[in-house]
Amino acid sequence: MKRICRLAVAFAASLTLCPVAVSAASAADTITLGTVGSGSALNWPLLIGIDKGFFKAHDVTIDLVTAPSSASVQQQLAAGSVEMGSGGLVDPIRAIDKGAPIALIRVEAKAAPYSLYARQGIDSYADLKGKTIIVGGAKDVTRIYLQRMAEANGLKPSEYDLIYAGATSARFAALQSGAVDAALISAPFNFKAASLGLSDLGDTVDYVTDFPFTGYAVNLDWAKGHTPAIGHFLAAYSQAVTWLADPANRQEAVKILVNDTAAKPDDAEKTYDFFDKIDIYDANGKIDTAGLANLLKTMKGLGDISGDTDPTRFYDASLGAKE
DSSP states (O other): TOOOOSOOGGGGGGOOOOOOOOOSSOOGGGGEEESSSSSSSSGGHHHHHHHTTTHHHHTTTEEEEEEEHHHHHHHHHHTTTTSSEEEEEEHHHHHTTTSSSSEEEEEEEEEEEEEEEOTTOOOGGGGTTEEEESSOOOSSHHHHHEEEEEEEOOOGGGSSEEEOOHHHHHHHHHHHHTTTSSSEEEHHHHHHHTTTTTTTEEEEGOOOOSSEEEEEEEEHHHHHOOOHHHHHHHHHHHHHHHHHHHHHHHHHHHHHHHHHHHHHHHHHHHHHHHHHHTTOOOSSOOOHHHHHHHHHHHHEEEEEEEEOOOOTTBBBBTTTOOO
């Protein structure tokens, strides 16, 4: 995907961004937006908004840059290297708790499209005792999901080992190569795992329903002078979600995902059906205070945040999605 810059492996040591194209739009209407990986199905509405011209119609130009993890996106967002970022909600929450000048403005995915797959011969959670599982990070939301799934099936955190990779593609590669025994992966990689005969140990949505998954955050210093651009972004994004949900647009939506992420057509078709089944997106995207409170309570219990868990501390209602 030409419009997505690819950051070097040395990203963690440097906050330097890829060069971005000069836009015909005014600087005030250009948003530099950080995402995880080099093309994810989770960004489907974003890709649709760009490809279908919804952002352009709302006088917004999106310059995408990529990072190896959601935590890395928040690093850039806090530093002002990007103006808006998407990723797992735990990462901006953790950054805000530590004083980063950012705020949540919208839910991206309200449900998590993860599945736990294991190598052949591992057919139950009991078989994972003493085995190695790969998730996104030591404090990544995928670790919370895995722990919920494992404990519901009688497997304690002390009974398995964890290693980490921020992107689903990297976790799938580790599983496929035999470097790990199991991996928490999202669509369409779960379909690839199934086609290889790997063991399906269940979906996250069957275990976690009490808090949203991913969202968009903004750098507050930038946001002060760009409130109209944020509103235009939110309007175009909601338009893209509504368009994606219309079955009449299924084939075109699948084509966009294939072209922009290199997904195989069959996997993209299955991803569409899977996302529809779990009702992953919300056209409104307003921050659900109760759901956010549940996530904050969970993170507080794990020692991931130390400050006040009042949900209003983490999002800016004046900037964010409205009813």
